[in-house]
Amino acid sequence: MLLLSPPVQTHEWLTNKPNAGLAYPNLAGALRDHGVDVRIFDASVGDDDDPLEEMFAHPTLLPTGFLRTGVGDERILQVAADYDIVGISSIFTDQETTALHCARLIRAAYPDKVLITGGVNARSRMSRFFAAGFDVVCLSEGEATIVDIVDAVRRSHRPDYSAIHGIAYVDSSGVTRVKPPRAQDVVWDLDTLPMPAWDLLPNERYWTLARPIGTGKSETLRYANMMTSLGCPFHCSYCHISKEQEVGSLSGPIGKFRVKSDSRVLAELDVLKDLGVQDLFIEDDSLLGDKKRALRLLGKIQGSGFNISDLNGINVLHLLKRWQPDHEVLEALASAGFSEISLPFETGSLRLMRKYASNKLNIERANIQSLIVAMKEYGFTIYGHYMLGYPDETMEELQQTLQLARDHVSYGLDGAHFFVVVPLPGTTLYDQVIADGLHKEDFDPDTMNIHRANMTGALIPREELEEIRHRAWEEINTTSYKNSKKSTVPRTTPTDVVAAQRAS
Known part of the structure; x- marks a missing residue:
């Protein structure tokens, strides 16, 4: 095969x-x-x-x-x-x-x-x-x-x-x-899954290119991706997990949160270490979904020698305890080797958070300023992820999200990333916008990415939304961060090569 x-x-x-x-x-x-x-x-x-x-x-x-x-x-x-x-x-x-x-x-x-x-x-x-x-x-x-x-x-x-x-x-x-x-x-005991065959991937070629998903590093990286759990305790409407909850659905309840045992995770780390992997990207949808398990596992990973980055984003709620920074979790992440963490803030509107994002963070009660300051003190590089253009999002609510990002950068956030809300097939959001006439089923799949606005009839017009997203990245991020992204991340091909191809 x-x-x-x-x-x-x-x-x-x-x-x-x-x-x-x-x-x-x-x-x-x-x-x-x-x-x-x-x-x-x-x-x-x-x-x-x-x-x-x-x-x-x-x-x-x-x-x-x-x-x-x-x-x-x-x-x-x-x-x-x-x-x-x-x-x-x-x-x-x-x-x-x-x-x-x-x-x-x-x-x-x-x-x-x-x-x-x-x-x-x-x-x-x-x-x-x-x-x-x-x-x-x-x-x-x-x-x-x-x-x-x-x-x-x-x-x-x-x-x-x-x-x-x-x-x-x-x-x-x-x-x-x-x-x-x-x-x-459905595999409820993840330890019964076969060991992934990472050795069959073209790892040396990946490492030569040094372009892993989720980072702007440009030096040679000996990296691999892994997951310590599957599923998520949340089921945000824009995520495929929102339709992976029920027995009898096309997928079955594979969106339910399930974890690998500590021993299984450590065995996978040993396999990756034997392959020569040094930089590890964790793809869990909710790494800290079971906080007690996560703390125990992170303690066992300490000293493993990997430089670890979180790829999908650690839910902000799990970094808090009674709405203040949870220093036990932050210290455990730092001691385990985590260096880069993405924080999915999603929106500055509590209404939109409750409607589309499982009400997974009360942004009015959470002390995000103290969290960002604490994470920088632990030595993390941290990025914020913000989503723009929910179907019924008003301009006022969008501006709340942009202001939230400005505040976070002022607190010490290393970079703010802005994504257009995309109603991807396989999500409840997609079903909703199709039913509401905001999207066509015969769409061009090439346009379905986080940089393009796809919904017709949403409160904020598509062209305006894309311009706002682009302008937000330029205006809210620091000059040093923008320069680092532009200088260290190689583009697909030089502009003059593209021009020559078009001319021919």
């Missing part, structure tokens, strides 16, 4: 940060344990036979205006030739185009290969994925499901998927069959 991560497409003014994601090593670990010959091929960086620096210095200009970075179509077909099954994950909507392109490419060249996909985007837009040539869409967590699919393929060149739960497929009569996972299909 080949696990193929497609080439990446980006705007010319964004940094291309290759990241096959944790789905690939997780699935590869399960397949390897089952005796399957499995390979991960990240087409955005290739392998030792592909010119890494050339691909990143001269990406391909697409007709859409995006830049594609990675190997060409012929190389993808060359790699896919030797495999019976090809799996392509599709989590992020703005990368849907490349996933579907790879599927069409492989289906046309190799009509007998089995193509499978999964991820919240594929699950939410399965009709488009079937139309592109996929045979199976995995609806939930895939470590067990992918093994079941492999066994079905092993039994027959015309596999029967009817006994497998947690998938959708097109049967022999052309009818789409959807079989949601059962409660017993």
